[in-house]
Amino acid sequence: MSATNRALTKRHPYDAYSTPAWVTEAIVREIVWGTDPHILEPCVGQGAILNVLVNSPVVPPAYYDYCEIQEDRDFLTYDFNDRRFDFVITNPPFSLAQEFIERSLTLANCVIMLLRLNFLASRQRKEWWQKHPPTAIHVLTKRPSFTGKGTDATDYAWFVWDTTGRQKRGLYWL
Numbered sequence: 001m002s003a004t005n006r007a008l009t010k011r012h013p014y015d016a017y018s019t020p021a022w023v024t025e026a027i028v029r030e031i032v033w034g035t036d037p038h039i040l041e042p043c044v045g046q047g048a049i050l051n052v053l054v055n056s057p058v059v060p061p062a063y064y065d066y067c068e069i070q071e072d073r074d075f076l077t078y079d080f081n082d083r084r085f086d087f088v089i090t091n092p093p094f095s096l097a098q099e100f101i102e103r104s105l106t107l108a109n110c111v112i113m114l115l116r117l118n119f120l121a122s123r124q125r126k127e128w129w130q131k132h133p134p135t136a137i138h139v140l141t142k143r144p145s146f147t148g149k150g151t152d153a154t155d156y157a158w159f160v161w162d163t164t165g166r167q168k169r170g171l172y173w174l
């Protein structure tokens with residue numbers, strides 16, 4: 001997701017914006033990763049999120065998998081052969097965020113998504129949110145820059161859906 005001057009500039013095909021490292025580092029510290037977690041990045045892009053996880057002292061050695069439409073692995077249709085994951089973590093393409101969350105919830109015990117804060121606010125999504133309430137929201141107190149040319153035009157948060165009861169619940173500011 002990125003909202004930088006979206007009316008003025010052409011969006012990248014597939015919403016291909018890399019997540020700045022500090023954004024991922026901020027949520028990595030808030031998560032209880034457990035031992036040998038199986039982690040899926042469903043739209044890996046250039047690998048910005050995975051890079052932080054792999055190099056973080058906070059994340060234990062993990063098994064990683066990924067999808068990426070530009071590598072002919074469409075997350076929404078990919079056959080995982082009944083595999084499950086401990087975590088799905090990503091910054092999804094804005095236009096497919098709901099679909100990404102829904103599929104992730106069928107695959108993982110804990111889903112962690114970077115979303116615009118105003119993704120919460122739509123009347124159209126009200127029923128959807130009531131069906132899929134997150135267990136925690138970690139609001140970024142600083143706006144990220146996804147283009148390297150100034151900060152984004154909107155605020156973001158990490159949304160967490162946890163079914164294990166191991167993650168903290170509620171509203172936080174990073």
Ligand SMILES: C[S@@+](CC[C@H](N)C(=O)[O-])C[C@H]1O[C@@H](n2cnc3c(N)ncnc32)[C@H](O)[C@@H]1O
Binds near residue numbers: 073076
């Ligand atoms: C906002 S970028 C985020 C990239 C990466 N997750 C990150 O945080 O740096 C969204 C990514 O989703 C990919 N994408 C779009 N539709 C997809 C799909 N159906 N399945 C898998 N990847 C997709 C794009 O190619 C792009 O790399």
